[in-house]
Amino acid sequence: MRRKKTWEAELSKLRAKETEAKRGGGEERLQKQREMGKMTARERIQYIMDPGSFVELNMLAEHQCRDFGMDKKKFPGDGVITGYGTINGRKVFIYSEDATVLGGSTGKTHGAKIHYILKLAREYLVPVICLNDSAGARIQEGMDNVYGITGMFYQNSLNSGIVPQIAAIMGACTGGAVYSAALCDFFIQVEKTSHAFITGPAVIKEVTKEEVSFEDLGGARVHSTKSGVAHLTARDDRECLDTIKALLDYLPQNNLEKPQLGKVTDPVDRKTPELIDMVPIQMRKTYDMRDVIRTVVDNGEFLEIQPRFAQNLVTGFARMGGRVVGFVANNPRFLGGCLDIDSSDKGSRFIRTCDAFNIPLIAMVDVPGFLPGVRQEHGGIIRHGAKMLYAWAEATVPKISMI
Secondary structure, eight states: OOOOOOHHHHHHHHHHHHHHHHTTTOHHHHHHHHHTTOOOHHHHHHHHSOTTOOEEESTTOOOOOOGGGGGGOOOTTTTEEEEEEEETTEEEEEEEEOTTTGGGOBOHHHHHHHHHHHHHHHHHTOOEEEEEEEOOBOGGGTTHHHHHHHHHHHHHHHHTTTSOEEEEEEEEEETTHHHHHHTSSEEEEETTTOEEESSOHHHHHHHHOOOOOHHHHHSHHHHHHTSOOOSEEESSHHHHHHHHHHHHTTSOSSTTSOOOOOOOOSOTTOOOTHHHHHSOSSTTOOOOHHHHHHHHSGGGOEEEESTTSSTTEEEEEEEETTEEEEEEEEOTTTGGGOBOHHHHHHHHHHHHHHHHTTOOEEEEOOOOOBOOSHHHHHHTHHHHHHHHHHHHHHOOSOEEEEO
8 A cells, every 4th residue: 555645754754865965975975075284164164154145056966976886875966065054244145065975076967056156146246255176077978068158157157256265175177177267266276175177087197198197286385476366375264265265355245335434443643753764765676566555555454466476466455444455466476566467467367357346456666667578578577577568458447546
């Protein structure tokens, strides 16, 4: 005789499914991730979100692939946790990829969940936080994984300049997945436990015969000093999540708003006699422009963006009179403050980000000009320098130049 359905029985099944989803790839894999010095996908969300504020969406979604034995490898949630909540009282959308489920790989369902979150962030005009820990495309799903990956690019592009998008690389971020992170406004990478690249060491060795380690190819040090891909780095997952919170404090909810005013505890008419000794009157002597910036901003607090890349140009956020401002400053300590290819790219991107989110710009100028040299000319300094000139000319926010 067929058992009669009851609400108690159906709700019990639902709770069992939810419990299964919360286990991710299983306790053994979760513990292995912790032993690697990493937080789990759910622990990351719990840490960054205000207590009790997170609401999960599409918790039980599963992939529909049946090829290559995938019908026996189904996990509720399909390797990514998506939802919304608040950070310091501000509404945000967030997703966190789970490397314990099929390596965090992106298939059709996994990608669709992320598309939905990115789209909702744009519709509700609030920031989106992207916690990446993915092996890339799920090849077992064939062309369906292309839908998952490319849809992320599309939604990231539609969001650009509309709502802040912050990506954190907290594990592997390879292949197509890394392009989604690069399309965000800010790219933060955890040291030692994360890697970001398009093609890995094995493929490079096969094609070009070059041998390189994961860390030397796509580690945080490389991307924060050489490639310029990473805007900020963190020593571990917790510091990375704290950095996201700090960065979010300087950004508005969307392009129609201004960043929140901070509480003014530093007098706006404070004297700064130390600048006399800090900036040498002799033109041949050098100094660090970052010291000047920290002297004039509220409480000496300055969040530098890309601090280890193209150090001849300083970019970052601070407050003056409680209002958020963006600094673009030549730094005579490096290359005499000359502008080159890398600093032009660094400056142009930062200027356009500030312009998109209504952040006034302050230029601190001490520059002999563009860096001369055959390598610079052949590398396209004309093209790269023009990007920076265009960004300055196009910006409609207030601009103040201090020479």
